[in-house]
Amino acid sequence: MNNVIKKDLENYSQILDEIKKYSTEYLARIDKVKTSHTDQDVDLEPLGKAGLGTSRTLEYFNEKFRKLIVSSAGPRYWGYVVGGVTPAALAGDWLTSVFDQNTQTTQGHGDISAILEKQTIRLITELFELPDIFNGGFVSGATMSNFTGLAVGRQWAGAQIGKDIAREGMTNEIIVLAATPHSSVIKSLSMLGFGSNNVIKVDTLPGREAIDLYILEQKLIEYSGKPIIVICSAGTVNTVDFDNLSAIENLKEKYNFWMHVDAAFGGFAACSADYKHLIKGWEHADSITIDCHKWMNVPYDSAVFLTRKEHSKLQVQTFQNSNAPYLGDPLENFSYLNFLPENSRRFRALPAWFSLVAYGKEGFCSIVENSIDCAKFFGACLDAHESFELTAPVRLNVVCFRLKEKEKTSLFLDVLNKTGEVFMTPTVLHNELCIRAAFVNYLTTREDVSTVIEEMTKVLEVL
Template structure:
């Protein structure tokens, strides 16, 4: 009997072992190191007959599990990495068990597609966005930006009577932006629009990363009425700066452009009455990117795109499956197959549906505001310790700082991360080497700030002797 058949007879034992291991990990997550320097020898040959699930779990636990770091834990403050709520984990486990290929709202996969459509509505409600956005789930901000900008590319072509999705790109497409995330720049390259076609817009003076509107107006005027794409930011990476969406909306009334907002994590400001002013006016954009595996705290890989429903035909032209003719009118016979890049998709919406339904608007308001409070608490430590300085004001959930002696930054960060108590990432801002700490995990508390800052004080004292 093959191991596949044997494993089928011991489902309960396999899942019980995984359950116990999962509970142990989650229970002791705050004790697990945030980094590891242990090396793992990799195998190159596959066993002829396999080991079976239980023996394979044993090998995994011997070779890999001890090296897995607490990136989903409360003191992993690098890369804007979120955690996973209990409800999101439940949804993710069920998504794996049911193993749906989420496509059609009619016929095969109809329930999973309906769950996704409902989850998009719940997210629009969470963000207080109007219902005239259409959306879906993709793997992350890169593919969300890709999806939105692909539809923007098709819109640009239509302005001059061209079908770029069918006939290819001819001529250059102008893209205006000030501080685009690397995923947006990467998407421009993958879409054949070329990062070299970006027309950089100045940022505001006074320690800002937001668009200088006067310079934007000059850049627009220089295009002499040519349609273009504007990529704006709801939360830049280093300092969580926001563009002035109300002012951009006024420009959109005068000029012909596609307005895309990268709101990968900054869009969650909309969940809080205290911070929702930061995204005022974003509801008038043509498309928006939001990462769910950041501040929504669902497992990787999860992001959504929102594209105004008025652009659905453009979106369908961009992504229509080559074999979609038998479906009839893709708008009448809806399938996600014709509205986003992937043909094969797991039920990514289910973890998001579980966590949104479980904790509601107030739960996410509390999560966002608690993270901002811990960010401000950490910033207080930076400003009161004579060895550190803030590189920018704390606008939301990310603290960008450096050491007074900039030459010590790399050594300091290496030593700090090697403690395994906390993890942060390096950056470069306003001509200075810096460090970023991003707070997006539902588990993070003031106690974690104490643990991290105590380590920081020890290290910096040793370095400045």
């Protein structure tokens, strides 16, 4: 055995203690860590012949790179939709690496991880008060979750016209309808062979990002006789707008189509008694996307797909590993190997399982409602400020706004982000540039919002 590796093995306990100390110190001051760094220049040295060992490598990392790590898991990182990491999630994630399971089968040939993953899916459906009609699994993020659900939808659509697409290849006969699909949906459709330009956009309601149901029905009539996939938004990325899922389900009873619901973070509205009406009807979906490294506050990467149990045969047709006969009949012997895109995969369910068991329904309700409260407080502060204006109502946990002097919006955001006190992202809404702040981190408080408002006022003074 290599001497450096041997020494590391002999000092395992010391190494883990060092990492624990290092991690604890970082987390204790995460609210002080900058949200962005303008200077990313580092000297990248070539691979050495002899390794440094873990302890010296940690020192080297701390000297060269630590200062450039941003607090994306901190309370004032409001860019994209980035959650934090709860203590329970961190514990589960650490153990995920310790156990290093390749989660596959529940048939007794391997470890317990696949059984625990199925239980975690059940706990998630219970958290969302969904009926026990869904299978599911963990993937890397919303892109692969959307990919998985839409891949099964593609197989279903092929079956409507007598094609096994997984075996025979893609057809151009499938119609895909959507109003405000997320970029990950478009990417998934591209990877699945639909072609990103072939999504038929359905008009939205005036001033909204939600689908116009009348126009949707006209499209369903127009393409009657063809297999159709309808992509629904349960929380658009800009304004957290929701399609009327109950009404779409009524159309589904009248017209035959696959109903895919992208609820990457909006699905967590189900945790709040005041907002769960927004996702009413999603229980009728054929497939659902949920991100865990957003509002669930587990570490990257983690997402869940849900598909109706009645589609299990289609799912296995889509993903079965036909080159592994020793695994048995995939319909009789369940294995995630035949149920989702990846063959090798880490035990992603464990951080989510720890979180669900540790905090329960009440814990996640408090996280969701705190985020919504912070978003509405931020929106109210902006609305009352003489220099800002909201560009959309604060429906849930995202705030879109701009400067009243519109031409200064981009410069303002650039200067604000460079302070390192907060991070937000630009976006385009109704063809106009604006700023977007997303609240999903469990650590964020109203005090953080007040701090950011003060910083924004300072930036205005130097523009």
